Amino acid sequence: MNPIKCRAAVLYKEGDPLVIEDVIVPAPDVNQVRVKMVSVGICATDAHFVWGTAKMESWGHKLPSVLGHEGTGIVESIGSNVHDFQAGDVVLMSIIPQCNECVLCQNPNTNICMKNLLPDMGSRVSKKLAKSGQALYGIMGLGTFSDYITVNRDQLFKMTNKVNIENSAIISCAVATGFYSAVNLGKVLPGSTCGIWGIGSIGLNVLQGCKYSKAKNIIAIDITPSKKDIAIEFGATEFVNPKQLNGGQTLEQYLLEKYGGVDYAFDCFGSQIIIDQALKSLSVTGTFVLIGVPPDDTNIVYPCNQLMTGRTITGGFVGGKKSEQAYSELVEMYERKQIKIDQMITDKIPLTKINEGFDNLRSGKVIRSLVTFTGTKMN
Amino acid sequence: MNPIKCRAAVLYKEGDPLVIEDVIVPAPDVNQVRVKMVSVGICATDAHFVWGTAKMESWGHKLPSVLGHEGTGIVESIGSNVHDFQAGDVVLMSIIPQCNECVLCQNPNTNICMKNLLPDMGSRVSKKLAKSGQALYGIMGLGTFSDYITVNRDQLFKMTNKVNIENSAIISCAVATGFYSAVNLGKVLPGSTCGIWGIGSIGLNVLQGCKYSKAKNIIAIDITPSKKDIAIEFGATEFVNPKQLNGGQTLEQYLLEKYGGVDYAFDCFGSQIIIDQALKSLSVTGTFVLIGVPPDDTNIVYPCNQLMTGRTITGGFVGGKKSEQAYSELVEMYERKQIKIDQMITDKIPLTKINEGFDNLRSGKVIRSLVTFTGTKMN
Known part of the structure; x- marks a missing residue:
């Protein structure tokens, strides 16, 4: 050679x-x-x-x-x-x-x-x-x-x-990361409420993972209105544009009032603003999953007393799922048209x-x- | 009446x-x-x-x-x-x-x-x-x-x-909180390395929980040397007094060098110093469990890039385990002498x-x- x-x-x-x-x-x-x-x-x-x-x-x-x-x-x-x-x-x-x-x-x-x-x-x-x-x-x-x-x-x-084979390329990262961040890292439970910040290819696969896990409310959050249609197609039950909430309500107020907060908050973008907002939107037993890679100096800052009701903060590369297992499952699901x-x-x-x-x-x-x-x- | x-x-x-x-x-x-x-x-x-x-x-x-x-x-x-x-x-x-x-x-x-x-x-x-x-x-x-x-x-x-019945009173909080913080909140895996900060009644029950979960290394950490004996009796494989480490080594350096960090870090005291130290001592996939109730203004401050290898930060009252289930299990274990x-x-x-x-x-x-x-x- x-x-x-x-x-x-x-x-x-x-x-x-x-x-x-x-x-x-x-x-x-x-x-x-x-x-x-x-x-x-x-x-x-x-x-x-x-x-x-x-x-x-x-x-x-x-x-x-x-x-x-x-x-x-x-x-x-x-x-x-x-x-x-x-x-x-x-x-x-x-x-x-x-x-x-x-x-x-x-x-x-x-x-x-x-x-x-x-x-x-x-x-x-x-x-x-x-x-x-x-x-x-x-x-x-x-x-x-x-x-x-x-x-x-x-x-x-x-x-x-x-x-x-061409389209399978994104199983490598976008599909595996999004899907398993919901299914494996977050361990989304049936009937739960999920908030997904950032509707790109990662966010859409988190949506698929939440839907697969039988979440009840799947809230797609993005400031680009045109992403609504594809979010709904991939499983969102609601699309929220934080810039268009009524009466100057903050996103966390909206989510807390309507749903009692989200049981799972996924940051698919990686920014201090979204991380802070997502943490504040958690239900009493909510889990925050960091997926997007934030700038180097980004920190989790979270009051300890908010952890004590059983909240969890986690993150991980490629949904924390072992690659062989993740890929074989996803390729099979793709073949069976169980994921888009x-x-x-x-x-x-x-x-x-x-x-x-x-x-x-x-x-x-x-x-x-x-x-x-x-x-x-x-x- | x-x-x-x-x-x-x-x-x-x-x-x-x-x-x-x-x-x-x-x-x-x-x-x-x-x-x-x-x-x-x-x-x-x-x-x-x-x-x-x-x-x-x-x-x-x-x-x-x-x-x-x-x-x-x-x-x-x-x-x-x-x-x-x-x-x-x-x-x-x-x-x-x-x-x-x-x-x-x-x-x-x-x-x-x-x-x-x-x-x-x-x-x-x-x-x-x-x-x-x-x-x-x-x-x-x-x-x-x-x-x-x-x-x-x-x-x-x-x-x-x-x-x-008299002694059972502490099942209510100390035993259930410590034991289930390890077994249920932390979900300690067999073969893992656990660090327990603060050897009071909560810490001793975390030790019991780690031992029950077949952890390999169970490190009891306390600045009161007299607590060593009871820590060992309850399952600790090592007792570390952070004030007595050789050559001015910090506790996190010691734990990272000897064990590659702890897979589970339990703060059984509730102070900013311990929380920061425990977070810094985590292995790449480590879980931090907040058990002790810290002063009102205490925060988790943690770099996001440290979360991305799959670290987790969590906490909860009474180990996050449902009371009926927790108490019935613990009373039975007490009766069978499976817990001290x-x-x-x-x-x-x-x-x-x-x-x-x-x-x-x-x-x-x-x-x-x-x-x-x-x-x-x-x-």
Whole structure:
């Protein structure tokens, strides 16, 4: 196996556009797999770096780096000691590795793995710049905005090709994160009242998770009125625009008066304002789930006496659900049409238009865009 | 049935000693039961008001009030519409009512009841001063430092007389709160590492709960060296005095280096310093459980990025476990010697010595004192 020369979208500096250029993707080493990408979702977590609202360094990352952390692809070649993948396999990426051996993988209540990428996010070199040979890092151990990637096998999961492989890319992050933040982290109970702050692709999947869990009231909260229709389609029983409440009522007043507060509050955006508002909107036994990644200096500030009736504050990457289990369940649900995925994908663009993709995400024009790669389309 | 004239310990002002004086306990009204007290524990939650470190008003209470919220007693008489109690029944008190009918009683994940006492803590008049006829309130709907109390039937639970009734008084709060904060709120997993801040009667019961849940490392943390022996007796695998760590190491450094942090951190005291320290000592997937009732202005302040690996912050009264279920399980475990209760009771005093009881609690001389009432002793 030889290195491959191909294109990737490189971040040189937070706040600057991505640069599409030729890179060298190495042959897979021990326990590594090289994948030809099919499709990658444009997610707000990457966007924070493109928009300059978060620093790579505070995540343990280094620059320059290839962004992209969702995705599907086809195995191109395998390194030594890889026995469960072969060329041609359809695979899904995970930002959370799963070694199945460590003490955390043995713990049923977390998807964090001791071989977690977090400590080596900046150190895992996945590519080099073709023109200069400079080392390039890949965000979250991946960096999927690239024709090919070489990745640790613990971050890959084999999937069926009976579903739409392109659209499946968002199972990786948006679908798994949203759905399991409701079903697994929040453990939404039947008959409960759920508030979902931020109706993007994460929020819509939280809606699906709440509906799946048979919540009674599912309140979609967003300041973009046009998101109402898709929120209702995905399971919302009510759409609330906090800017349009009657008589200057605050959102928390509205939710407390109408529902006695929400039993589950999901922040799918990640901002101090929403976090504070969501915490204040909790019912006496409510659970707050932090999903959106807030700016680095954001804190939970919460009066202790409010915890004593049994309130809970939690958060987690990818809904805290172990990847293998999450992905196999979701792919099956997608195949059986028990969850909606296609309806969330509102745009498909080539890698060369990736900066427009991030602009469209910011303006609220799209729910989720996909970057799709030519020559790898399966269906 | 007539009103009964008897003695009670009355708080007129926070920070002042309790006054033992004659009061009038009314005949039980609809859904009420009058109980002759057998035994009451002296708990730190009451003590905060006696010591002046908390205000009754911030709990929704009014003064003057009879303190005391643990306890066992014998039913003396019943009001109308009470069919499940009769004179002579041995009963245990709960600060948390359980109507078994409301939406929260139907929710398996909370012990808060819609008929919760909290909103009417100050308004439930249980007694009058004998000398003046002035209305007297009872803390947490109880006020058990009294020869007799008249109480809502939803706060009473029938128990067996096959166990030591006097000692059982602390099942009401200390045992149930500590044990279920580990078993139910924390949901301690086998093989895990638990840190318990504050080795009083609550802390010892958290230890028992962690041991029952088959935790691997159970670290008792207290600045009173004499508490080591009883901590070990109750299940601690290690006793740490934060003031005696080697080389100026902080407690959180010690716990992170030795154990990778604690999977469960229990604050059994309720102070800003301990809360901050316990939060900093969490493992990547750790759960913090607030048990001790901190001063009114105490806050959780926690960086959001620390939540994202799946950490959880929670709290709750009486371990969040429904009273009936909790008490029936605990009384049975006590009878079968699966939990220790007698070993925790280090002093028994008459009502007339109650102020000494609070002094002894403050000085760390006792683990738990009981106020016992003459003429009602069962065994």
